[in-house]
Amino acid sequence: MKIILDKALLIFATLLTVTLSAQTSYEVTGQVVESTAGDPVPYASVLLKAPGVEEPLAATTTGNDGRFRISTSKEDFYVEINFFGYRTERITDFTIQNGVISLGTVRLVEDSQTIGEVDVTVEKSSMEFQLDKRVFNVGQDLASTGMGAMDLLNNVPSVNVDIEGQISLRGNSGVQILINGKPSVLSDEGSNALGTLTADMIERVEVITNPSAKYEAEGSSGIINIILKKDEKKGFNGSVSLNTGIPHNHSVGVSLNRRTEDFNFFTQLGGGYRSLPRYNEAINYDLVDSNRVESEGVEYRNEQFFNITIGSDYYIDSFNIITLSGNFAFEDESQPSETNFQVFDGDNQLISEYRREEETSAGNPKYQYDLQYERQFRNHEDHVLQFSTQGSFFGKSLTSDFQNVTLEGVSLNPDQKTETEYFQQNFIYKVDYTNPLTDAITLEAGAQYELNDVGNDYAVFNETAGGDFVLDSGLTNNFEFDQKVLGVYATGSYEATRWGVKIGARIENTDLNTVLTTTNEVNTQNYTNLFPSAHVSYEITERFSLQAGYSKRIYRPRLWDLNPFFNVRNNYNIRQGNPNLQPEFADSYELTGIFIFEKASFNTSIYNLYTTDVIERVTVLEDNVNITLPMNIGTRHQIGLEVNGKYNPVDWMSINGDFNYGVFVRNGEFEGQNFDFVGNQWSTSLTSRFKLPASFEFEISGDYNSSYRTVQGNVSGFAFANLGVRKKLWGGKAVIDMSIRDIFASRIRETFVDQPTFQTYSFSQRGRFFTLGFSYSFGKGEAMTYSGRRR
Structure with a gap:
């Protein structure tokens, strides 16, 4: 292990030495302003051209402050700057000092030949396709008003979130969720913290089915990277948002941003x-x-929440930036729930009927900090060295009271109390280096060290005949989870005019320790793995391109997969973890064709995903109690086809669609029972958006997820629909949004388990959600529609 890490670090150091000595190119900097008022001109085009050649050597656009920086390795060139409504400025006379050309302030003169007023609208596509990922832009999604991150992910092609909150990519679990490119306490499924994000806080979602070696190898099905909004308009800007909904969904939020020459301050706060x-x-x-046990009831999760985020970017100079941000949130949670139980004997005679009433309260504090330093080099804007560290904490102090009210027959279960003290601490230290050696060749290298420390102290108390509560030692224990992952990577890419290739490798060492402190049951795992990746792209014509990719991935069991102790909310349906669970590994291959037409674009992907040591949730029935726990069972080989695209038949209408079909082969054996079978699974979604008169917009979407076979039974299919309406006021400074999610209350999760000795059935349904929101912005730009609610 030490030899492998020493060699990897030596390779990393060598790459840094070679790339830092790369050839120097010419860098052009400046600021574009209006000639009269002197205001900055954002989004102006800046081109570097060679004399007599129409195709530019390099191109960029100015930022919100009118500034730009652009590089080229060519020696003979001139600078051309243009913006709609202004005369083109051509600069041929300039001075070079140490490879830098400073143009200072460039003033654009208004073109007097421009007649009348022209309304220019730039609308981002809902889906963008890049070399190794797909980008889903949230801004145009009307039905996302007041939506949480989990519901928003359901609108993203290839992604599905079931009613239990389980996230899958192309029908496969084992997905790595990142926040701003990094693991976060907010992305831990078991803590439900991802639900504290709202769609209003999210700028885009990146779906990476075949990640390069630059990314962590975690996530056997791929990576979903959620990018949060951070406004950087110069001056003082902000927005205020109000939201309400049925069921209760009320919040108020404020987002503020102050940008100066050297600092960018940003903050968000809210509650509801x-x-x-x-x-x-x-x-x-x-x-x-x-024997038969039937249960039904409604569970409530009521939350009051408060959060505040504050941070700043400090521009030390044009090439050095430090960013420090922090977030604190607190939730006061209650769960007043009721479940009715009926127990029948073999003659279908009712033995017992009772109502189980739950009163649960919890305080959930969480905080996070992020410190980042970025160094940009003079020879190229993409020549960057970045150091970052991140720390996060999520806690839960929970107490529950369960009372059983006998309605008929005998009393079978005592009243119970539970106490839970849960915490999760994550620390990440990371360095990334990117160097474009030439306009075509780029090298990347880096390392990351992540520490996860999690504990779950769980106690159950049963009421005695005398009315006292006594500790149930069989259900009580303290589970501690400690995991450290060290990763080192290097990638190299070549991008020509028509084609490109990127290859890389990552080495990761995992050191995992779990312990049940009361019973002193210890589980230790230490393993080192190599994760290669390769991506190729080729532009056959301007309208048709091909991309191919390969990556090896891993899914490491988490606390909720390993912890054997469970919640006693339902004594007859129990979910628990498996401390002996092993990681699953996956090899992913993908071939994608991208088609672009005048009014339509779509891409088609053929993929092959082979997973070993598949983590499958297995059900056993003991004394009428359904126990579900994860197990490593065999292999899963899936071959699939995915098609998604966009069509704009007219200016005021757009249609987005996605279709995914996969055939999978399961091979495995568990406790002498063979699980070999062949199944299929498919899903489709369609979203139509309409621009109406008087600044109204309307959107309706529909989704269908097919049924599919499991190792013990099957899961039912379901369809659901959403709609949204938006009205812009005062030139976009204010926005009113209304949405209905799951219009027909048809989004469900229905599972059947059919085994030789028992059968189980489960059904869950959230129901219809109605939300109404209002947002007003001040400063520059349109309303940012932050909800400021839960982060």
């Missing part, structure tokens, strides 16, 4: 209240003695 009801139904049927 929301309720998340869910209807549940379950049946356990023992085929040996014909």
Whole structure:
């Protein structure tokens, strides 16, 4: 292990030495302003051209402050700057000092030949396709008003979030969720913290089915990277948002930003209240003695929340930036829920009927800090060295009271109390280096060290005949989870005019330790793996391109997969972890064709995903109790086809669609039972958007997820629809949004388990959600529609 890491670090150091000595190119800097008022001109085009050649050597656009920086390795060139409504400025006379050309302030003169007023609207596509990822832009998604991050992900092609909050990519679990390119406490599924983000806070979602070696190898199905908004308009800007909804979904939020020459300060704060009801139904049927248990009820999760985020970018000079940000949030949670139970014997006679009432309260503090230093080199704007460190904490102090009210028959279960003290601490230290050696060749190298420290102290108390509560030692324990991952990577890419290639490799060492402190059960795992990646792209014509990619991935079991202790909310339907669970590995291959037409664009992907040591949730029935736990069972080989695209038949209408179909082969054996079978799974979504008179916009979307076979039964298919309406006021300074999610309350999760000795059935449903929001912005630009609610 030490030899491998020493060699990897030597390779990393060598790459840094070679790339730092790369050839120097010419860098052109300046600021574009209006000739009369002197205001900055954002988004002006800056081109470097060779005399007599129409195709530019390099191109960029100015930022919100009118500034630009652009580089080239050519010696004979001139600078051309243009913007709609202004005369083109051509600069041929300039001075070079140490490879830098400073043009100072460039003043654009208004073109007097421009007649009348022209309304120019730039609309981002909902989906953008890049070399190794797809980018879903949230801004145009009307139905996302007041939506949480989990619901928003359901609108992203290839991604599905079931009603239990389980995220899958192309029908496969084991997805790595990143926030701004980094792991975060907010992305931990088990803590439900991802639900603290709202669509209003998210700028875009990147779906990376075949990540390069630059990214962590975590996530056997790929990576979903959620990029949060951070406004950087110069001057003082901000927005205020109000939201309300049914069921309860009320919040107020404020977002503020102050940008100066050297500093960019940003803050968000807000608070509110929301309720998340869910209807549940379950049946356990023992085929040996014909005993049956039925349950149904509604669970509520009511939350009051407050959050504040504050941070600053400090521009030391044109090439050095330091960013420090922090976030604190607190949730006061309650779960007033009721479930009705009926227990029948083999003769279908009712033995017991009772109502289980729950009163749960919890305080959930969480905070996070992020410190980042970025060094840009003079020879190229993409020549960057970046150091970053991130720390986060999520806690939960929870108490529950369960009372059983007997309605008929005998009393089978005592009243219970539970106490939970949970915490999760994550620390990440990272260095990344990128060097464009030439206009075509780029090298990347870096390293990351991540530490995860998690604990779950869980206690259960049963009521005695005398009314006292006694600790249940069989259900009580303290589970500690400690994991350290060290990764080192290097990639190289070549991008010509028509084609490009990128290859890389990553080495990761994992050191995992878990312990049940009360019973002193210890599990230790230490392993080192190599994760190669390769990507190729070729532009056949201007309208048709091909891309191919390969990557090796890993999914490491997390606390909620490993912790054997469970919640006693439902004594007959229990989910628990497996401390002996092993990681699953996946090899992913993909070939994609990109087609661009005048009014339409779409891409088609053929993919092959082979996963070993597949983590599967297995159900066993013991004494009428359904116990579900994760197990490593065999292999899963999936071959699929995915098609998504956009069509604009007229200026006021756009249609986005996605279709994904996969055939999978499962091979495995568990406790003497063979699980070999062939299945298929498909999903489709369609979104139509309309621009109406008087600055109204309307959107409606529909989704369908097919049924599919599991190792023990099957999961039902379902369809659901959303709609949204938006009205812009005062030139976009204010926005009113309305949306209805799951219009027909048809989004469900229905699971059947059919085994030789038992059958189980479960059904869950969230229902219809209605939201109404208002946002007003001041400063520059349109309303940012931050909700400022939960982060």
